[in-house]
Amino acid sequence: MKGRGVLLRVVEERFALAEVFTIARGSRTHADVLTVALTRDGASGRGECVPYARYGESSGTVRAQIEGLEADITRAALQEALAPGAARNAVDCALWDWEAKRAGKRVWELAGLERPHAQVTAFTLSLDAPEKMEAAARRHAHRPLLKIKLGTPDDMPRLEAVRRGAPDTRIIIDANEGWSAEIYAELAPHLLRLGVAMVEQPLPAGADEMLAEIARPLPVCADESCHDRASLPDLRGKYDMVNIKLDKTGGLTEALALRDAARAEGYRVMVGCMVGTSLAMAPAVLVAQGADVVDLDGPLLLAEDRDVPLVYDDKGVHPPLPALWG
Numbered sequence: 320m321k322g323r324g325v326l327l328r329v330v331e332e333r334f335a336l337a338e339v340f341t342i343a344r345g346s347r348t349h350a351d352v353l354t355v356a357l358t359r360d361g362a363s364g365r366g367e368c369v370p371y372a373r374y375g376e377s378s379g380t381v382r383a384q385i386e387g388l389e390a391d392i393t394r395a396a397l398q399e400a401l402a403p404g405a406a407r408n409a410v411d412c413a414l415w416d417w418e419a420k421r422a423g424k425r426v427w428e429l430a431g432l433e434r435p436h437a438q439v440t441a442f443t444l445s446l447d448a449p450e451k452m453e454a455a456a457r458r459h460a461h462r463p464l465l466k467i468k469l470g471t472p473d474d475m476p477r478l479e480a481v482r483r484g485a486p487d488t489r490i491i492i493d494a495n496e497g498w499s500a501e502i503y504a505e506l507a508p509h510l511l512r513l514g515v516a517m518v519e520q521p522l523p524a525g526a527d528e529m530l531a532e533i534a535r536p537l538p539v540c541a542d543e544s545c546h547d548r549a550s551l552p553d554l555r556g557k558y559d560m561v562n563i564k565l566d567k568t569g570g571l572t573e574a575l576a577l578r579d580a581a582r583a584e585g586y587r588v589m590v591g592c593m594v595g596t597s598l599a600m601a602p603a604v605l606v607a608q609g610a611d612v613v614d615l616d617g618p619l620l621l622a623e624d625r626d627v628p629l630v631y632d633d634k635g636v637h638p639p640l641p642a643l644w645g
Contacts, residue, residue: 326358335622336553342447355409364417366411369593401436403569411570426645437634441466441614449480455483470497493519500529560587587611597629601639
């Protein structure tokens with residue numbers, strides 16, 4: 320798309336995973352992403368999104384949304400032109416990157432944020448047979464926080480196995496909408512016994528009213544039930560935490576606004592991701608500053624990444640270099 324000296328391009332890219340990644344909805348061997356590149360006034364910016372079928376998205380539909388935009392669209396106009404989702408995310412982040420490159424500043428400066436620092440991130444163990452999950456937990460027991468993918472009627476053996484493999488590691492659980500209220504009520508005491516710190520989206524979005532009626536002995540985090548600020552009224556009394564993902568909010572602009580609004584309403588904040596590259600994680604690192612839980616491990620699951628990847632070390636995930644984003 321061209322116009323008024325602007326070039327806005329979107330390309331499909333595929334990055335191999337280090338190993339098969341499985342959740343309750345299925346498995347994958349690659350991260351399929353869309354990369355947006357914006358060029359204007361001698362500066363260029365990039366953004367990445369991961370279309371998600373759970374939200375009715377595909378590479379084709381998201382690409383069509385992006386290609387339907389005016390080439391010189393602004394961030395403010397973008398918020399009205401597209402609904403929250405992957406398409407708006409990639410363009411919003413590309414615009415932030417472009418603005419920073421043009422101004423010779425970092426995005427955190429333009430957004431009025433404090434200088435970002437490394438954040439400890441969770442590492443995700445995908446759904447598998449208990450013995451394989453125990454072996455994976457043992458390999459990653461040195462990590463300070465493990466996120467366990469569950470969401471089936473037979474999850475207790477898996478959770479017990481992970482705890483055996485990593486007896487001292489902090490554990491959080493993502494059920495990916497896979498439990499019923501009855502299953503969750505039955506599992507909750509065992510989650511506490513095994514030292515689970517938080518459970519993410521135990522019930523399906525749209526069918527989670529029972530969370531307001533049953534005991535929540537450990538914090539419950541809204542993922543599929545929380546997309547942007549418009550989601551917050553429906554979460555009251557059901558959730559204690561919200562998981563902010565840029566592919567749900569539709570970019571950094573709304574993600575920062577959602578973070579502030581959620582905190583103002585008393586929610587704890589988690590910042591998560593889809594399985595994408597360092598380019599997708601880079602803007603999320605800004606949102607993750609001071610979050611209660613950070614889950615930006617996408618690049619750690621990849622066999623290949625961007626040319627200038629994010630740095631992960633004992634301090635966690637570091638802010639991006641300008642050559643990557645922002």
